[in-house]
Amino acid sequence: MSIWRRLYNWLVSLLWSSETNVVVIGLQNAGKSTLLASLQGSDFSPDTIPTVGFAVQTIVKNKVTIKCWDLGGQPRFRSLWERYCRGADAIVFVVDSADSDLLPTVKSELHALCSQESLEHIPLLVVANKQDLQPHATTVDEMIEKLDLLSIRERDIVCYAVSAKTLQNLDSVIEWLVARAHHT
């Protein structure tokens, strides 16, 4: 029976399963690795070690496999983001909402990335993370304004306010990512 069962599962997976490649970037300490851990359902842990280079995380949601390329945010790795964004189904840009001093740097990195020819039309999700650190956290509207997101054209672009700690709005992030999936 097990052979038939496996065959059935395989057929189902062939018809229904889909996969998506997502690149997660952002400045260092924005909470990229922590956000991915929360999305995977792990418990929140405040002391994650900095990512040196990249790590691949996989999230499975309703037959959709989301492969997340978690890239390091330190300046030495930023020039390498483009290599991994190329060909991705979506880019998730994580921003630390509690540190408004960094927003100008975020803005310049984000716009530099969006102006790359090789990354044209790739959908972009800007995540305003660490919303739990109210009242300092920047709201979605402020974020859109400060990062000048409206000026980015010809691209599917969204901005969500989330918290990897309180899990606020994480459902929406997953939903958005699943919607980018394509059948394999």
Add this chain to the structure above:
Amino acid sequence: MSYKKNDDGLDRMTVFQECISEFNASPINPRKSRTLLSRLLYIVTTGAPFPRDESTQLFFSITKLFQHKNPALRQMVYLAIKELADDADDVIMVTSSIMRDATGNDVFYRSNAIRTLCRIIDASTIQSIERLIKASIVDKNPATSSAALVGSYHLLPVSRDFVRRWANETQDTVVANKPYPAALLIGRENTSSFGYGSGIAAFQTQFHALGLLYEMRSHDRVALLKIIQQFNGKLHSPYANILLIRFASRVLAEDPNVRKPMHKLILSFLNHANDAVSLESARAILAIRNATPQEVEPAISSLQLLLGSHRPAFRFAAIRALNRYAMSHPEAVQICNPDIQERISDPSRTVATYAITTLLKTGNNDSVDHLMSQISNFMLDIPDEFKVVVVEAVRSLAVKFPSKQQDVLHFLADILQSDGGVSFKQAVVSAIFDLVRFVPQAKAEALSQLCEYIEDCEYPFLAARILHFLGVEGPSTEDPLKYVRYIYNRILLENAVTRAAAVTALGKFLLVDKTGSVKTLLERTLDDSSDEVRDRAAIILRIATIPNKKIVADFIEPEQNYSLGALEQELVRYVTASDFEKPFDFSVVPTFTKEQENAEMLQAMQKATKSVDEDITQGASAAEKEQETASAISEKLAAIEEIRELGRVLHTSSAVELTERETEYVVTGYKHIFEKHIVLQYDVSNTLPDTILADVTAMVTPSEELNEEFVVALPELKPNSEGTIYVAFERPEDLFVSFETVLKFESKEIDPSTGEVGEGYLDQYEIESLELSVGDYLIPAFNGNFDHTWDELGNEASATYALEVPTIEDGVQALLKLLSIQAIGGTDHVTEPASHTLKGFARTLEGGSIAVVARFVHSAARGVSVKLVARGEDEMLTQLVCEVFE
């Protein structure tokens, strides 16, 4: 680059393109990717590596494969990353991904990940893996532990200081016995057919840990000694025991004080259950300098046992060790002759070849005949390179037993006619040359053999060599005109290269030819089609018409030849000095007579046979290195203008160590003597890793009043680098002056984290003083007729000393070095431990002669004593030579 396709039909560009597109695809096909990676690895490891940008592109594509969890694929990914780590940029990118595998639970991933991690880490990131490596070293699983230990080897060049931090963990691992888990040994069972069983793989971590520990501490002799004592008897891994023997052997060679305990330790391994260990022990005993016959004997008999081992590798290693020892001590190996004899029919041809060459060394006058007939059969079925080895051994045999020349010559003539490559023929021809040179009674027959060979020699340059040799040796034989026919035949039948050589050779016969037929023959070649041949014939014929017979003889048969190396050096000096007003001075180039040349060649040959085998490269390179350093020193001297103005260097001393070898600053001194000046050279090496020395100079106080001419100081000496200071004085009247020396400098520390140079402070460093001794006024020189010179020299002085050296050999070496004399006729090679006579010769700076005869006696009660007798033209110097040990 023309390298596009390699032989196996794997096209670089195709593989590159396929890799890039396949690895970036989604989803990934693990099977296909793995195949592609293996192709890529094949290209990288066999062909030229990819250019940097392509390597980087490949590297990043490969990192995308981390998304797939297939273990087989992951294994290949790690291999590929290791290969590309040095050629690609930003390899640090994979750190986090590898760290996840390295800290994960899967053992299979973990060891591979750790090995790869160690290849991509650099000095700035090594800190982040310190904890991981430390934990992995002490991990219970031997595969993980080994991976971390071996990885640490690769990290040593990255940051030695960091790696040293896990010395404690490494030390614990040496004694923590980690047998290889049975599960991992499945599929390795076939290793037991080699007799290793699981024994060698078990406790492998011990071997790795011990090796790493050695790398961490090898600079520190005391620590090394401690390692040896601490782990002796606690090791299970045969490899680790072998390593321990090697450490002991090294310590023993460097420090005579620990000779006894180390020898005992090595000896204790001689009967180890594992053959590899006992082999290593035997080798180590044979390598001990001045080992007594009693000490050597057990090692020899243990090697004798191994000769009968059923494993070819052990038979090979044993015969090789015996062969090597037979070079210096044939009598000690003789006892094994019956067993070695059996090995001639060994299925492994390498073993058989070694057996034969060993027998040729240990054989005595009687056994040679038997051996020669055996070799003739044997020669038919071995490859060329082995034939060369055998010929070399026969060659030294001929010189050793001149009475056997007939057999040897027949053998050589036989194999010269047989099939073989050019290197083989060359070896045979050289061997015959030696017979002619050193065994006079074989000369006539050997030359006719050569004549016969050139009749159908297919290698023009070999024919040219033989023709030249016939020209040199032929005229002095009883019937020189016999060879003229053979030589002239070549002019009629051969190509231009051979014809030209034949004409020159023919020219050498002009002097001995009374009939005038050689002249007629040469005149016939004047209309040869080749310019070179015509030119040579013309110049010889023209010179032959000069009425002054001395000039003719000098040209055709020069008594003295210039030393080519020295001639070249002097010519280069002349050309670079650009002073063409003065003609080139030939008198500064040393010359050799033919006898001297021959004698030196014989000596070189004896030396070479003494140190053939693995030492052949070392021995040759040591001599080369000596020469290289000598010419490097003189080049460095010539580069400094002040020193150039002093004129020619009359004598340069050998290196004198002025500090201990393990100190912060290591100084080596040289003394250069000029016509009116003396220059002291201090090579200073700064061994501190984070200190810069500025304005390094030497304060030199001579023991008598002397004018200091100039000092060439060092403006800066960087960490771990070397520099040279020169101090020049006028040449003292008194021959013996000592120079007390203090180094003065400003010491500045560098902050290791920022690289900033801190404030400096003035510091002094006292080193041992340089002393002028009698040896500085003597230049080793060769003398082909020592006994004659000895009788002619007038002033004689003598003295007797008791020496504080363990053996005569040490005494001989010390005397040669102190006096800077040339040992004559191979008398520097001590054959008997009880007594020995050394003959030495040297020239004084003024060109006079000094001859020395030293009789060494060794007795158990009184140690080594020597009676020195010196003769020379200069009475005072002769006296001083005898006072060398005072």
